[in-house]
Amino acid sequence: MIPVLERLGSVVNAAGRPESEVIEELRGLRPAGILTFSEFRIADTARLAAALGLRYHPTADLPAITRKDRQRERFARAGIDGVRFRTVTAPEDVDDAIAHVGLPAIVKPVLGASSRNTVAVSDADECRAMLTAVLEGRDDGPAETAVMLEELLIGRDTAAPWGDYIAVDCVADGDDVRPVFVTSKFALAPPFRERGGYGGHSVVPEVEVQAVRDLACRAVRALNIHGVADVEIKLTAEGPRVIEVNGRLGAWVDDLAVRSGTTDPADIAVKAALGRPYTVTATVPEHPVAFHYLIVPPMGARRVKAVHNVRALRELPHVDRVTVLAEPGESVDWRIGSRSNAAAVIGTVADHAELAATVAAIEDVDWIDYE
Structure with missing residues (x-):
């Protein structure tokens, strides 16, 4: 480059x-x-x-911006969210963490991205085994020096292919925090691997999206972020809950925002960094809906056996571009999260019904084999 x-x-x-x-x-x-x-x-x-x-x-x-445990502490002090958690750095700390957090819970790295080593655990034996494996890097998996055991936020019932979480990118200048773009999400692939997102108009009702925007801005303000931030929020039966905040622009956000005709997040980010005026769009267009869909290997897959018939993906209606991310013979492992994605499929549709049909068609194409 x-x-x-x-x-x-x-x-x-x-x-x-x-x-x-x-x-x-x-x-x-x-x-x-x-x-x-x-x-x-x-x-x-x-x-x-x-x-x-x-x-x-x-x-x-x-520390509060980049470490998930310090974020939780900051959110609790600010009265934004009170998710139970414990930081675990050695196997002997596991039982104390289970006693404090309770089960079911989620295991995730304190420092990390792309859903690496992120998995839900439902009983004590499973929790001990998973935390120990992650800390020691067993079976050639990536090892972590510090892991969080965190209360599992239960998402509300959501019909496929839609996800039970949503992301908001914000721009911040001191206490002036404004939402820039909402990325609605597709259902996660097991155990907690992202399948991408779409925007600008969400299948989630606008009144709920506004509550999500407000919570995202409060979370960014609590961390004292300057510039841009990406906030992931779980949609639960009791209302929106903060998953985490990343102190940079979210993945695919600029592409989705520009292709949907909503706004230009990268331009806003640069202007904010330079101290120049920027405008945040208040209205969200109904059409079109831009999507970035990730094809994720099955949880049990360990290697790409063959790639064939990619053309069938590219020729699907509403698909503009397909990027194959895995080569034949390449290792895949759910533990490294999105780094094991098989392909990214990008396109634009007229509405959510068309998007749901497109996702189903993408998943129905036989183009890759795993071992």
Whole structure:
């Protein structure tokens, strides 16, 4: 990507260089703002911002922005949500965590993205086995240094293919937090793997979406985020509950927003970083509905055996693009979450009925074999 980026502007390559050296080179370019779209570069960006005198997430708030356990503590203090949890760093901590949190519960990394090592547990033996396996990286799975055992938020009954959760991307400048775009979700693949989303008009009634927007803005405000954030919210029978907040733009959000004719989140993010005025669209168009659907391997799959007939996916009505993400012979593992996705299918439909039919048609295509 570097040759492409150099055609667009100045590039400072930080690879293999001391941060102090990179800061000096950046200082010479007199930057006016700073921004990252990567979950794994939020802490680096905050340090650069502090050194260069640029506005971004305050370094003192980074633990609450990037660590799921610190987020829960902050939300509880702010009166936003009181989900029970315990941080587990060793197998001997498991029984204490179970006693505090109760069961069923969810296991998830304290630091992580893409649904890695995220799974529900229903009894004590299953919980002990899963937490121990995740901490020790058993069976060639990714190991975690710290894991949360968290109260399982039970989603309300939701008909397929729709998900029982929703995401809101927000822009924040101090206490001024505004919703930018709502990404409605498809039903999760077992155990907790995302199948993508759609927007701008949601199958969820607008009065409920407004409550979700309000809760998302409160959560972002509680974390003292500056710039953009992505908030995931569970739709429960008792009302919306915060799942987590990510201190960057959500996946596919800009694409969905632009293709649905709703707004331009990346443009808003850049303007916010530069301190320039931006406009947040208040109205949501009914049509079209843009979607980004992920084809997820079965939970028991371990390897891609063959890929064939991708053309059948591409020729489906309302499908604009298919990106195959898995090659024959490639390992797949539910424990690494979305990094094991088989394909991404992108398109636009007129309404939700058409979208439901399109999702069913996508899942019905025989194009990939697993071992």
